[in-house]
Amino acid sequence: MCGIVGLYLKNPALESQIGELFTPMLIAMTDRGPDSAGFAIYGDEVADDWIKLTLRHPEKNYDWKALAEKIQDELDIGVEWFQNAKVAVFKLHTTDAIAEAYLAENACDVLILSAGQSIEILKEVGLPAQIAETFNLRGMKGSHIIGHTRMATESAVTMEGSHPFSTGMDLCLVHNGSLSNHNRLREELKREGVKFETDNDSEVAAGYLTYRLQQGDTLTEALEYALKDLDGFFTFTIGTRDGFAVVRDPIACKPAVMAETDDYVAMASEYQALTTLPGIENARVWEPEPSTIYIWERSSDDKRG
Amino acid sequence: MKTINLERQTVRELNQALHDQAIECTEREWEVLDPKGQHNIACGLDQNISVDIKGHAGYYCAGMNKKAHITVHGNVGQGVAENMMSGMVRVKGDASQAAGATAHGGLLVIEGNAGARCGISMKGADIVVKGDIGHMSCFMGQAGALVVCGNAGDALGDSLYETHIYVKGTVKSLGADCIAKEMRDEHIDELTALLNRAGVDEDPSAFTRYGSARQLYNFKVDNASAY
Numbered sequence: 109m110c111g112i113v114g115l116y117l118k119n120p121a122l123e124s125q126i127g128e129l130f131t132p133m134l135i136a137m138t139d140r141g142p143d144s145a146g147f148a149i150y151g152d153e154v155a156d157d158w159i160k161l162t163l164r165h166p167e168k169n170y171d172w173k174a175l176a177e178k179i180q181d182e183l184d185i186g187v188e189w190f191q192n193a194k195v196a197v198f199k200l201h202t203t204d205a206i207a208e209a210y211l212a213e214n215a216c217d218v219l220i221l222s223a224g225q226s227i228e229i230l231k232e233v234g235l236p237a238q239i240a241e242t243f244n245l246r247g248m249k250g251s252h253i254i255g256h257t258r259m260a261t262e263s264a265v266t267m268e269g270s271h272p273f274s275t276g277m278d279l280c281l282v283h284n285g286s287l288s289n290h291n292r293l294r295e296e297l298k299r300e301g302v303k304f305e306t307d308n309d310s311e312v313a314a315g316y317l318t319y320r321l322q323q324g325d326t327l328t329e330a331l332e333y334a335l336k337d338l339d340g341f342f343t344f345t346i347g348t349r350d351g352f353a354v355v356r357d358p359i360a361c362k363p364a365v366m367a368e369t370d371d372y373v374a375m376a377s378e379y380q381a382l383t384t385l386p387g388i389e390n391a392r393v394w395e396p397e398p399s400t401i402y403i404w405e406r407s408s409d410d411k412r413g
Numbered sequence: 414m415k416t417i418n419l420e421r422q423t424v425r426e427l428n429q430a431l432h433d434q435a436i437e438c439t440e441r442e443w444e445v446l447d448p449k450g451q452h453n454i455a456c457g458l459d460q461n462i463s464v465d466i467k468g469h470a471g472y473y474c475a476g477m478n479k480k481a482h483i484t485v486h487g488n489v490g491q492g493v494a495e496n497m498m499s500g501m502v503r504v505k506g507d508a509s510q511a512a513g514a515t516a517h518g519g520l521l522v523i524e525g526n527a528g529a530r531c532g533i534s535m536k537g538a539d540i541v542v543k544g545d546i547g548h549m550s551c552f553m554g555q556a557g558a559l560v561v562c563g564n565a566g567d568a569l570g571d572s573l574y575e576t577h578i579y580v581k582g583t584v585k586s587l588g589a590d591c592i593a594k595e596m597r598d599e600h601i602d603e604l605t606a607l608l609n610r611a612g613v614d615e616d617p618s619a620f621t622r623y624g625s626a627r628q629l630y631n632f633k634v635d636n637a638s639a640y
Contacts, residue, residue: 361529379450379469379471380471393469395528
């Protein structure tokens with residue numbers, strides 16, 4: 109069992125309150141996932157010739173300033189950064205490939221949690237309320253956010269095994285369920301060059317989507333392939349630069365409920381997580397259908413299925 | 414009428430107060446406010462009382478109900494009225510999966526849509542859904558009746574025993590051993606009575622009856638090589 113929550117704001121006036129609106133949603137799913145929690149927030153975009161990375165080091169006192177200065181000197185590029193608990197957000201005036209290659213070479217104990225123009229992934233082991241507090245989730249601003257509370261069933265309780273998982277530039281995945289063919293699929297994806305940090309089944313789903321998108325699939329195509337190739341139970345929520353997507357397996361025994369008003373689209377494993385949203389009493393509330401891909405994005409605001 | 418607000422009292426306190434009515438009934442009418450999607454609301458009742466839940470309820474609402482009349486003025490999560498024995502449960506909104514699962518008796522009315530596995534393994538209850546139902550509904554249904562005024566999803570009535578299924582709209586697909594059957598007078602009578610009890614205004618003759626082909630009742634020795 110795990111909990112998923114997502115909030116996509118249609119009304120930009122609410123962007124300054126997204127952390128305030130989202131924190132109780134995440135905490136409401138503590139019963140479904142008390143061992144770890146995490147979220148991916150989108151906003152504070154960098155320019156197209158910059159890259160934003162969320163980095164993590166196991167030491168709380170890691171010298172991020174020294175790393176920032178080293179990158180600035182050695183790559184001769186603009187660097188902006190800020191620290192949030194064990195995580196630091198680095199904005200670099202370069203490409204993702206150069207930045208990641210540099211970090212792999214020069215700071216190999218630094219883990220890259222996310223990369224993109226907009227996304228920041230923050231996650232830790234612990235109760236959702238503690239994690240919200242650690243990262244000051246309430247104070248965050250953004251256009252959309254997805255989160256996960258974990259009750260581990262398939263692999264160890266570690267930060268690396270917690271969700272969301274990055275699946276490419278500005279993309280991430282959270283999963284409620286369990287996959288039964290993840291071992292074989294992981295081996296196949298490894299042969300294709302996809303890297304894995306853990307034995308976690310959800311990371312395989314993330315790696316699978318990364319691989320499909322690298323093959324040139326659109327997100328919808330990648331998810332259609334996922335419905336064919338992933339065996340097991342899942343409700344996925346996928347964060348994209350402009351919105352989020354929801355898809356459930358054909359059996360659809362893992363729950364999901366959606367709510368939509370003029371101001372937002374919200375998603376949660378259980379309705380309980382939506383009760384603190386403004387105007388929820390009059391929201392359109394429904395369950396996403398099995399094997400159906402739902403996508404909400406700033407540009408299109410549509411459902412495809 | 415007694416009112417319990419679930420913002421101020423716990424579900425456990427509510428359920429205890431309702432269970433106490435089984436010993437000595439002191440209050441026939443109950444109202445529950447601010448349910449906010451909480452689970453296990455009004456479970457295990459065993460008294461001729463009425464309970465109105467004003468808002469959306471979570472999982473297993475009105476589970477194991479006996480005698481009581483429970484109305485949810487909103488949506489319910491999975492397993493509403495699961496294993497109901499008697500009485501009546503009415504949902505004004507939609508119901509999630511496994512509505513009325515394994516229910517032995519009583520009447521469950523869903524005024525909106527029901528999700529997947531509605532009436533799974535039902536054992537004698539009657540279920541009337543004004544809207545649509547999801548896939549795998551009435552799987553292994555043993556007795557009672559399932560009435561659907563909208564459409565049914567995939568694999569309706571898979572491995573069905575003797576539940577009578579009536580669907581007005583389309584059926585996306587029938588499950589193994591479930592077939593369309595002739596509507597005889599006795600079925601029109603049964604359906605008319607069910608629609609009346611549920612307070613649903615539909616023409617019984619517009620429905621199709623589905624039932625078991627009874628081909629899976631016994632193991633066929635010819636199939637032994639398949640295992």
